Amino acid sequence: MNDTAGVRNFRNHLFDICESRNNNVELQLSAKVHQNGYFNELELMMREHNENIADRIEWKTNDGGAVKVQDLIALSWIPLQLVNPVREAKDPKKIFNPSEFKETYMYSSKGQCLKLFERLMSSPDVSEKSAGDYTKDIINEEVKSSFKITTILPELYDYIYARFADLYNGNDGSFGRIGAVKKLNNKTKNKKTPFGGEPIKSDVNISPDGFILPLFYGLQALLEKKKVNGKTIIDWVTDPKIFLDKHLSNIMGEYKGLFALCDYDPQKVGKAEQCYKNALNSFKMALMQDKIAR
Template sequence: MEQKHESVIIKFDFPGEQTVGEITKVVGLVAAKYMVPIIDALDLEANPRSSKTGSVTSDIQESIETDPMIFPFKTKGILLAASQYERLERNRYKITPENRSIEGILDGGHNTLAIGLYILQRAMEARGLAFPRGQKTWDEFKTLWRQNTDSVHAYLEALKKEANDRTLDFYIPAELLVPRDPEDLACVEAFRRELLEICAARNNNVQLPVSDKANQMGYFEDLKELLDARNPAVSDRVAWKTNDGGDIKAQDIVALAWIPLNLITPVRDGNGRTLEPVLAQNIYRNKGGCLKQFEKLMSSPEVTSESGEGYKHQLKNSEVKSAFQIAAELPELYDYIYEMFPALYNAAGGLYGRITAVKTLNEKRRDLRTPFGGKVIETVSPDGYIMPLVYGLQALMENRIVRGRHEICWNRPPMEFLHRNLGKIVQSYAGIFSMCDYDPQKIGKNPQSYVQALSGFKMAMAGIL
């Protein structure tokens, strides 16, 4: 069935148009009351960041309350884009975003959220409804907005009858990007190709985090799906883009993914250069670097291709996908090692609870849980102690040919192997602690820790331990 594209009419005051190349920019001011149809119709799919309430939205609302006349000069406003549009009378533009992943509200999510909440609160209170307090994400706001749409539109009608009520007459700066000629398919395609880079450059006037851009490009999609199929409770907690609501960072998942990804057949970037694997210690000490290397990997023409939906890319490399399948299992394996490590360290002759880093961490942490699954445990551990052992799982992986294709596979069931051998591996690995003065930072950043852990797994596999 053909997808229906919802249109929205934007009413500008003092508009001007600028055209350079294939892009036309409409610049003007939009009265707050005309933000209602924009909020009704649009979401933040095209914005690399989600918005949530906080000091930024509070400052915006305070400016509206105290200086509504100069508010448009204190904010950069909102940035909109649509590949299909129509000029109407009275400075109105009818836009029809066709691909919501790159069209709609590109920037100004916090402004839109703050103004939307400002309008919604007054609309609800005008009807005697209690406005719920507390922090809100964009999704929570939109749910509340939809539940109270009748109140919002009734409030607008009431304002029309009150000539002296200028509550929603303040202006918001607005920019609208459209193709120079919406009837020219080549022009429209060129326009769409430029949108994500424009969005990345304009969003909040700061560098767009790598994770937000990777998410917008579709580089996380297969990893998301596989993690969701394997462990939806963990998947739901991952913040794939800024302010997404999750408490697990995307870079934590990506860092783990490099354990199997380091075994894939080398691929080349768009310039023909071979992409280097990630150093073992960098999955702990430089997760940002892991994320940047992940973006380079996923942008390789040998790994992904454009899907035809704006900037979205599709994974075409089956070897990388097989590595993702293993990566989806690693949070569960990480949690098991994390939970078992204190007791196994003690069984190997150590006094885990007396280590200063362990004692300090457990005194500060009220909620003692595993990092990914959130299981309640007796003792939490510094990640620097655990990550080398998780990296050691690479010994249980291999690159083999399956049905004529290279795939990254387990050479034995990993959880079963850990149940039988983790104690012996910890006993072998524990010697690194005294060498690094029991400092989790030194252990996590020391290449020898990963060599020791990997060696322990291999010796256990060979029956030497």
């Protein structure tokens, strides 16, 4: 213990040792990501932006929390998908392109979202070992700016979640008559927003995630890369909340037409790549209208 260099070396390799020790009983990937410190900066940013939501997230496996960290990581790929290709940790000659992420993973494979997150964070272009510790610090400005974007996404998700039924009905729809919606609302007594846990009126029909996530993915259209003080970052083109207030009703008018093609089944909607692409295009068109109007 008096050998400072030896202790530091041990800490740097501690988690690799744990992985070898547990080759038959693997640690959950979320535990590994937490152990490496890949959630640290995101958690810090989230606490600075919204302490309530940060407290509701289970950052560490089995610590308890109304929101699984995987749900937040799934949303984080909306900005992270725009990050430049990076070197692989195990083989720096190989390149990982974050655009390999498939938008349907947000609904159909939260585990794959986390797996790709770990792969991105472990890149030597993204993180480096902390001084005197076995965790890693994020050094990539595009990733850091993506985390900043991510801190806002839970609030925007809750915003759409609480209004989805009204937006659908306002476009000549009857949301409450959809079988999956009836089933969800019949078994949900205390209706609350998923991330913030804010109460929703009992007479408002809440929506399955499969209906919301493809629409929510459209927010990526509001992001851009730009140079700030010589560094490339990812940032909002326009205020997302103001944009949603102005355009979401019209976007819903186009988006709801996809439901019939998917038999009004949220699982089919959530797994249909075309639903994500259509939503993204609708957001782009609305953004273009704003630019022309200026």
